[in-house]
Amino acid sequence: MESLIRKNIQQLIAYKVDAPQFEIIVNANESPYDFPMQLKRKFCDDICNTDLNRYPEACFPELIEAITDYTGVPGEGIICGSGSDELIAMINQAFVDPGDVVVSHSPSFSMYDIWATIANARHMMVPDLPGHLPDVEGMIAAACQNQAKLLYICNPNNPTGYIFSRTDIIKILDTVPSLVILDEAYIEFFGESGVDLLEKYPRLLVLRTLSKAFGLAGIRCGYALGNKEIIDILYKVKGPYNLNVLTQKLAVIALKNRDAILRNLEILKAERQKAMRVLETFPGLTLYPSGANFIYFETERAEAIYQALLKRNILIKRFIETDATPGSIRFSMGKPQENQKILDIIKEVVYNEA
Template sequence: MESLIRKNIQDLVAYKVDAPQYEIIVNANESPYDFPMILKRQFTDDICNTDLNRYPEACFPELLNELSAYTGVPTDGIICGSGSDELIAMINQAFVNAGDVVVSHSPSFDMYNIWAKISDSKHIRILDLPGHIPDVDGIIKAACDNHAKLLYICNPNNPTGYTFAKKDIIKILDAVPSLVVLDEAYIEFFGESDVDLLPNYPRLLILRTLSKAFGLAGIRCGYALGNKNIIDVLYKVKAPYNLNVLTQKMAVIALQNRDKVFKNLEEIKAEREKAMAVLKELPSLTVYPSGANFIYFETPFAEKIYEVLLNRSILIKRFKETGSCPESIRFSIGKPKENQKILEIIKEVVYNEA
């Protein structure tokens, strides 16, 4: 059997996620607030009047119209996928040959590396400068020197939370030969999208999702924004019916009612700042600024914090030490009482261990 597996897949570690059987879950950067019940009922009514024996719209025209209204990008510059994950897969399928070079900053989203390995390309990860500052000049040099096919920029970045200045994104776009994939999964928490750059940069592709700020991680709906020529290429590798009718219907309702859906955004950002202020006061924690719905901090007590929280039915994200990064924690912002409980436990661990 092993001889039948592609060599680049044999050593690939599967991306597995923890079963969400915990009292509090703050490990996956999801919204702590469920989709509004009034909109769920609207969805239920809509589905009851939908023929489920037919395939869904293959090119999702109603959804594209709503996304165009939300982003300002023409419908022929938008494509949808089952979360950003599928879109990253499609990008690799369409543009990356075995042996091509992919560049990203590091640490960042794991799926960039996983899909680089699946496509049998060479992934060059440019480590952050001290203090988790993206090495913009290093990114440019790596892309240019290696004629990189793809370059990923995650803004705000997962897991560190930092953001790129627009001038630095423009600097990268002006310098590199690559298709630049700008991942804006958390942009609603930051509020400063670079979608306005699309008309002037035909090699720019922006990834977005309804999983985070829209509170719809469960429906798996992501989308990409770009030049029509790039989007047309992605349609060539898109599965015919990659978004089921349930996902399309719920996504349309969310976009049409985004004021209701976004009512908790300011609270999440305020809770992030409150939690950050508490964490910054603790010894042996290095806390980094965040433009997303999570906080990243490095501490020698990361493993202990993770274990104690787990024993109290709280799932948080822990990163093990690597050659370039110490032990760290990514704390997705929950509801106020959840955040308070987590912070008290972290304080308890830190003061016991310090």
């Protein structure tokens, strides 16, 4: 069997996720607030009046209209996928030949590397500067010197939470020869989007998702915004019915009722700030600013914190230490009582081992 596998896939480690059998789950940057019940009922009514024996709309016209209303981007500049993951796969399928260079900053979203590996590309991950600041000059140099096909900017960044300044984003766009993918999965928590830059920069593609701020990780709906030429290219590699009718219906309801859903943003941002103020008082933690719905910190006690939380039936994200970085923890904001419980356990570990 091994002789049949593509060589670049043989060493690829599969992306596997933990089964969510925990009392508190804050490892995947999901919203702790479920979709409102009244909107679930509306969804049920819509589905009862939908023919499920027919294929879904292949180009999702109703969903595209709702996204246009939300983002201001015309329908010809929008394509949807099963989360940002599928869109990243489509970008690689459309633009990357074996041996091409893909550039990103590091650490960042792991799917950039996975899909680049599957495409048999050379992925150049430019390490952060000290203090987890993105090395913008290093990214530009890597892209220009290697004629990179793609360059990823995750803003706000996952997992560190840092922000690329608008000046830096424009500098990258003005300099590199690449298709620049601005991943705005967490942009609602920050608020300063780069979507308006699409008018000036034809090689810019913006990724968005309903999994985070909209609290719809379970329906797997993402979308890309760009100029018509790029979107038309992506349609060439899109599966004919890649977004099922249930996802399309619920996504439309969410976007049309966004004011009610996005009220939770202020609660989550306030919880993030409150938790950061508490963590700043703990010894042995290096805490980093976050523009997203999660907190990231480095500590030599990362494994002890992770295990202590697991024993209390709480799942967070633990990053293993490397030669360059100590162990680190990322946890997304839960409900206030959940966050308090997590902070109490971290405090126990920190002071018991101090």
